[in-house]
Each structure stands twice: as structure tokens, then as C-alpha cells.
Amino acid sequence: MRIISAAIRLFGDLGFDGASTRDIAASAGVNAPALQYYFDNKEGVYAACLRHIIDRVWTEIEAPVRAAERALEAERCEDETLVEAYLAIQDRTVEFMFQSREADEWRLFMAREQAGLGPGTGFNILNERANRCIVHAKSSIVGRLLGLEHDNEETLLRTMALGGSAHVFHVMRLAAFKTLGWEDVNGERLDKIRRVVRLQTTQLLHAMIAERDERLGAKQRGAKKVVTPVSSVATAPSTSSVGSAPSTPSMASNPSATPTPTPSVRKRVSNMGEARASKRRQRTEDAA
Template identity: 50%
Template sequence: MRIVEAALRLFGERGFEGASTRDIAKEAGVNAPALQYYFDNKEGVYIACVEHFVARVWEYLAAPVSAAQATLANPDADDSDLIEAYLGLQGCFVSFLSDSPEARDWQLFMARERAGLGPPSAFAVIDERLNRRLFPVTASIIGRLTGRKPTDDVTKIRTIAIDSQVAVFRMFRRNVLSALEWETIGPKEMAQLGDVIFEQTRVLLLAFVAARDAQQGAARD
């Protein structure tokens, strides 16, 4: 764990190419042969960082994802239930970024990873263990609320845009601090961001429902 935490910091600060196994071993307080023994090489250390990140995120998401899946499977669930299920998922992202002491290190690490600056094997882990477990759920909710199939390109684009609302405030930290004239993004600031994002998401989803109903009504006429 100590090696992974040190590697997350250095990979976040210097990138995959810039952080050496020697630097990571020194930061973790172990010798380089020990690091190679446990992780084989630098890519192995990086993958361990990704697996740790995914595991921690899923601790926050497992329950609301299950709840959202149950709502989707419930034939009596209405639009309001679907909206609340989505907001429950969104709230967990806010909690994850607010409550996790490692949030800053993860933010830098994942900003580089999402920019495609890590090894392809790392994205495969994130895609299989996180994206493919979460995205079908959020896309299904957005699809139901807009009257489109979850596999429709428009639904996918909308889902990606809405799902990314919380993360963008961490990924573009400097821009946010400058625009809002804040010194930091701590629990208080994240709570304010969360309130605004939740309100905005609710208004947007309700607008989708209204547009869907209007379109369906016009089609019947």
C-alpha cells in the first residue's frame, strides 16, 4: 500500500514516463529490488495504482449502482424515481471527491490517465472494472428519461456530458479556483458545488422528460 500511495503521487506529478521506479522506491521508503519483486516493472506499479483507485471508487458506488439497477428493473418506477436514482449516483461522486484524503493525488493521476498518457493496459482495467459497470446504468437512466435507447449515440453523448459534471471541477482545479476566486476546493466548496450540480442535473433531466412527453404527444396527434 505504501508503494502504491507513493507511486500515485509521483505518477500524478511527473507522469508515467517521468516517474522512475527508483524514485518511487525512494518515495515509499523501500529499495528498488523490493519494488521490482512485488510489481515486476514500472507498468506493474502503475496498474496497481489503477486497481487501487478503481477499488476505492467502487466502495462508494456499489450501493447506489445496485439501487439504480433495481429502479431500472422495477416496472412501477416512474421518472421521478429514475431521476433520484441518478442523483444518488452523482452524490456518491461528490462524496468520493470530498471525503477521500487521497483525492488530490488521484485527481492528478487520473487527469493524466484520462488524457491517454498511461499505458494501454491501465485503461483496459478502468474500462472493464469501472466504466462498463457504471456507464450502462447511467445511460439506461438517461435513455428512459429522453425516450431513446441507451445504446443510441445521442444518449451516450448526453450521458458522458452529464456524468462528467462532478469530475471536471477536480480535473480543471486551477481554472475553477481562478474563476470562483477560491483559495482551495475543500469540503465546504465541494458541498456548494454539489448543491449547484444536483440542482442543474435535476432541471436538465426534468427538461428531458418534458421534451420526450411533448414529442410523444405530437406523434400521437
């Protein structure tokens, strides 16, 4: 354990390339051959440090993570239950980051590791042991609230952005405290950080729910819109029922049909013919 503590401190201060196995052994009060006996080489020491940190973090937040997994596995789970499950994981993480002396000692080590400044084996260990449970639980909650899969790119981006609000006070402590005029974090200040982080996270999670419901509502409204196609209406001959008057075909429906004059029309035509004949007789008499 002395070797692990010394290595975490030196890797954090000097980086993986800057810290030597000789420096680590001297800081831990052991000889270099003993360090090589237990860890083989510097990369083995680094991997042991990362496993130790992950195991300690998991011990602290396993309970809320398991509770979130049970909520996700339930046949029916309310959105608010998932919101509270996410907040429980975040609350416990914030408390551990600021109340644990160990977490404070790991801060620089983890900042370098998360920035990609450690060996490749370190990232693989972190990805396997942390992402498998912790990140999976968080992204599953975010995905459910968004109406997306847990491994969807949008889901993962939202999950990572959501977690940054708490880590900024830990990883960027000097800059954050300088801005706030703080020298350290006491109980009152920790409550302020926890309250602000929880408030912002709650608002963002509720915004995800509203976004999902709006998207689903728009989809349902679109499905209800029925488009009626314009169809041509064919003129069919009508069939007269018993006792009804027979229908008369129109010129529009049968252009070749000749209309039958009514009696009044025939009378007017006859009168007009007689008048014309009378005028011709008159002109003939005048000419004679």
C-alpha cells in the same frame, strides 16, 4: 500500500513516461528489486494503482449504483425515481471527491489517465471495471429518460456531458478556484458546489423527459391523422322500391337518350308552326 501511494503521486506529477521504477521505489522506501518482484515492471505498478483507485471509488458509490440498478429492473418505474437514483450517484461522487484525502491525491493521476496519457492497459482496466457498472447505470437512466437505448450514441454523449459538471471542480480545481477566489473547499463551499451541480443536473434530466414526451406525442398525433383517398363515384342505375316513383335517366348519365317533350312544350311548338303558316299565306295573297 506504500508503493501504491508513492506511485500514484509520481505518476500524477511526472506522468507515466516521466516516473521511473527507481524513483517509485526510492519514494516508497523499498529497493528496486522488491518493486519488480511484486509488480514485474512499471506498467504493472501503474495497473495496480488504477485497480486500487477503482476499488476504493466502488466501495464509496456501490450502494447508490445498486439502488439505481434495482430501479431500472423494476417492471414499472416512475421518471422521478430514476432522476433521484441518478442524483444519488452524483451526490455521493461529489462528496467523495472533495471530502476524501485519497481522492485529492489521485486527482492528477486520474486527470492524466482520463486524458489518455497512461499506458493502454490502464484504459482497458478503467473501461472494464468502472464502465461495466457505474457508467452502465448512469447511461441506462439517461437512456430511459430520453426514450433511447443505453448504448445509443446520443445517450452516451448526454451521459458524459452530464457528468462533467461535477468533475470540472475536481480536475480543473486550480482554474475553478481562481475564478471563484477560493483557496480550498470547506463545508459551506462544498454545499454550494453540491447544490449547483444537483440543480443543473435535475433541470437537464427533466428536459430529457420533456423531450422524450414531446417526441412520442408528435409520433402519436401523426399516427392519428387518417388520409382519405379521393375515389371516383360510379353512377349505378337505381332500383325503385315498391310504391316509389321510377327514376328518370338524365342526359349526363346517358348522352344517347332523347328527352320526351312535355305537353306544354308540344303546344308551344304547334302554335309557332301555325303562326309561320299564316304568314306564308299572307305573303302569297299579297303577291297575287
